[in-house]
Amino acid sequence: MNDYKNKITSLNLKSKPIFDIEDHLKYTKDWRGQYIGDAIAILKPHDKYEVSKILKFANDNEISIVPQGGNTSLCGGATPLKNSFSIIISTEKMNNIISIDKESMTITLEPGVILSIIHEQVEKNDLFFPLSLGAKGSCTIGGNLSTNAGGINVLKYGNTRDLCLGLEVVLPNGDIMNLLKILKKDNTGYDLKNIFIGAEGTLGIITAATMKLFPKPKLSITSFVETLSIKNAIKLLNLFEQELKNELEAFELMPKVFWEVASNNTENLSLPFNKMPEMGVLLELTTTSTNDTLLNNEGTTFLHEKLEHLLSKALDEELIEDAIICKNDLERNKLWEIRENAAENEKKELINSHAKKCLKHDISLPINNIEKFHQETQKMISTKIKNTRTIFFGHLGDGNLHYNIFGNGKGDDGFENQSQNITENLYKIIEKLNGSFSAEHGIGQLKKDNLRFFKDPVAYDLMKNIKYMIDPKNIMNPGKILI
Missing domain, CATH: 3.30.70.2740 (Alpha-Beta Plaits)
Structure with missing residues (x-):
C-alpha cells in the first residue's frame, strides 16, 4: 500500500492526496447512508490535465476510479464499493465558470460548479438556466450530466441531456476528448457526448460542459390547487397544455400523504388551505413575453388572467375543489421550499x-x-x-x-x-x-440487477460492449449500472 501512496504522491497534484480515508466519511458514504465503501485515496484535481494524469496512472496500474461531484446520488452511484481498491476523484476544485455567452445563450463550465451557483451567475446576466432540483445547493453540474438529472422543469425544458450542447471528457486511458462546441446543428457522425451523459462516470470523467441558457422569465405565477384524484389531476394537466402555448413550466403532484410527511417534519408548516388537500398540484406559469406582463382593466397581468380563466374552467368542469394563486415571492418560495424538501423530510420521517x-x-x-x-x-x-x-x-x-x-x-x-x-x-x-x-x-x-432484468437484452449487451471498448480494464466506477 505504501508503494501506491508514494506513486500517487509523485503525481505532484496541486492538492495533496488524502489517505486517511476513515476521517473523510463524506466521500465514502452515500447521502442516504445505504452504502459505505473503501478507497486508497481521495484526489482533488484542479484541471483536465490533472484528471488525465490520474486516469493514465490508474489505468496503467488497474486501480478503480470513482468520480464524485456533490455526492448527492440516491442510488450509490458516486460511492466506492466495499473492500475496493479505488481512488475517489472529487471534482470540487474544478469549479470555474469558463464563460457565459449572452449572444449564443450558452454557459461553459467545469464539472464541480454547484447548481445553485450556476443559477446565481446566470441570473446576473439576465438569463435563465432551467435545471432545478431539491439538491441544487450541493449537487454539481458534472453529477447532473452523469445522471441525466431531471427536476421540476423537465415539462418545458427537458432533462439535463436536452440542455447540453457539448462536453469535454477524459477517457480511461487519459486521452482528452474535446467536444465543447456551442453549435445547435452538428451532423458530423455519432453524437458521442450523449454516450457520457447518464453514464454515471462508468466511461470517463466529464471535465467541462457547454449548456444552453434561456431568456430570463419576465413573470412567474405559482398556484396550488386541490383535486380529488390522480385522474382529475391528469385532466387538469391536459386542460392547461391544450389552452396554453408554452407558459406551463411545472406541474407537481403533492397528495395528502406528502403533506402529512411535510407537516410531521417541518416547524410551523403553513398549509395552503385550512385542511390537508386530498390530492394537490403545485403548478407554475412563466412568460418571456412583455405583453403577458401588461395590466388589464382589473389591474392584473394578462398571464394572471390566463391562469384565473383556466382555474375557473377547471372548477366548472369539477376537476378541482379549490385553488390559491400566490400573491408574492414569499408565498411562492414557501410552497416550492416544501416541495424541494421532500427527500429531506422523508429521511426524517424514516427515523422519527x-x-x-x-x-x-x-x-x-x-x-x-x-x-x-x-x-x-x-x-x-x-x-x-x-x-x-x-x-x-x-x-x-x-x-x-x-x-x-x-x-x-x-x-x-x-x-x-x-x-x-x-x-x-x-x-x-x-x-x-x-x-x-x-x-x-x-x-x-x-438498481444494476434490475437493469439487467428489465433492459432489452440486445440493448444491455450493446451497453456492455460500449463499456468494454472504451474501458477495457473496467477501471471507471466499476459495480455501477452494469454487472
Missing part, C-alpha cells in the same frame, strides 16, 4: 416513525397509465404485507413519480423479508404499463 426500511422508487410512466399503476401497485402491496404507507409525489407533467413505501415501524412486520419481492413486482407492473423503473436518479449500485 421508527420504520425499519423505506423502499424508494423513482419511476416514469405514460401519463395515462399513472392512475392504473397506483391502483395495481396498492393492490399488489396489500397481498404481500399489511400496514405499509406509500408516500408518493413528483413531476406529474412528465410522468415521473417518486413512489416510496414505508414499513409500519412496529416490530418485525415482515416488511424486510418482503421488500425485494415488493420492488420486483412493482417493477413488473411498470414494465407492463410501458414505463421505466429509473426516471431521473440513475442506476448506481442500487
Whole structure:
C-alpha cells in the first residue's frame, strides 16, 4: 500500500492526496447512508490535465476510479464499493465558470460548479438556466450530466441531456476528448457526448460542459390547487397544455400523504388551505413575453388572467375543489421550499416513525397509465404485507413519480423479508404499463440487477460492449449500472 501512496504522491497534484480515508466519511458514504465503501485515496484535481494524469496512472496500474461531484446520488452511484481498491476523484476544485455567452445563450463550465451557483451567475446576466432540483445547493453540474438529472422543469425544458450542447471528457486511458462546441446543428457522425451523459462516470470523467441558457422569465405565477384524484389531476394537466402555448413550466403532484410527511417534519408548516388537500398540484406559469406582463382593466397581468380563466374552467368542469394563486415571492418560495424538501423530510420521517426500511422508487410512466399503476401497485402491496404507507409525489407533467413505501415501524412486520419481492413486482407492473423503473436518479449500485432484468437484452449487451471498448480494464466506477 505504501508503494501506491508514494506513486500517487509523485503525481505532484496541486492538492495533496488524502489517505486517511476513515476521517473523510463524506466521500465514502452515500447521502442516504445505504452504502459505505473503501478507497486508497481521495484526489482533488484542479484541471483536465490533472484528471488525465490520474486516469493514465490508474489505468496503467488497474486501480478503480470513482468520480464524485456533490455526492448527492440516491442510488450509490458516486460511492466506492466495499473492500475496493479505488481512488475517489472529487471534482470540487474544478469549479470555474469558463464563460457565459449572452449572444449564443450558452454557459461553459467545469464539472464541480454547484447548481445553485450556476443559477446565481446566470441570473446576473439576465438569463435563465432551467435545471432545478431539491439538491441544487450541493449537487454539481458534472453529477447532473452523469445522471441525466431531471427536476421540476423537465415539462418545458427537458432533462439535463436536452440542455447540453457539448462536453469535454477524459477517457480511461487519459486521452482528452474535446467536444465543447456551442453549435445547435452538428451532423458530423455519432453524437458521442450523449454516450457520457447518464453514464454515471462508468466511461470517463466529464471535465467541462457547454449548456444552453434561456431568456430570463419576465413573470412567474405559482398556484396550488386541490383535486380529488390522480385522474382529475391528469385532466387538469391536459386542460392547461391544450389552452396554453408554452407558459406551463411545472406541474407537481403533492397528495395528502406528502403533506402529512411535510407537516410531521417541518416547524410551523403553513398549509395552503385550512385542511390537508386530498390530492394537490403545485403548478407554475412563466412568460418571456412583455405583453403577458401588461395590466388589464382589473389591474392584473394578462398571464394572471390566463391562469384565473383556466382555474375557473377547471372548477366548472369539477376537476378541482379549490385553488390559491400566490400573491408574492414569499408565498411562492414557501410552497416550492416544501416541495424541494421532500427527500429531506422523508429521511426524517424514516427515523422519527421508527420504520425499519423505506423502499424508494423513482419511476416514469405514460401519463395515462399513472392512475392504473397506483391502483395495481396498492393492490399488489396489500397481498404481500399489511400496514405499509406509500408516500408518493413528483413531476406529474412528465410522468415521473417518486413512489416510496414505508414499513409500519412496529416490530418485525415482515416488511424486510418482503421488500425485494415488493420492488420486483412493482417493477413488473411498470414494465407492463410501458414505463421505466429509473426516471431521473440513475442506476448506481442500487438498481444494476434490475437493469439487467428489465433492459432489452440486445440493448444491455450493446451497453456492455460500449463499456468494454472504451474501458477495457473496467477501471471507471466499476459495480455501477452494469454487472
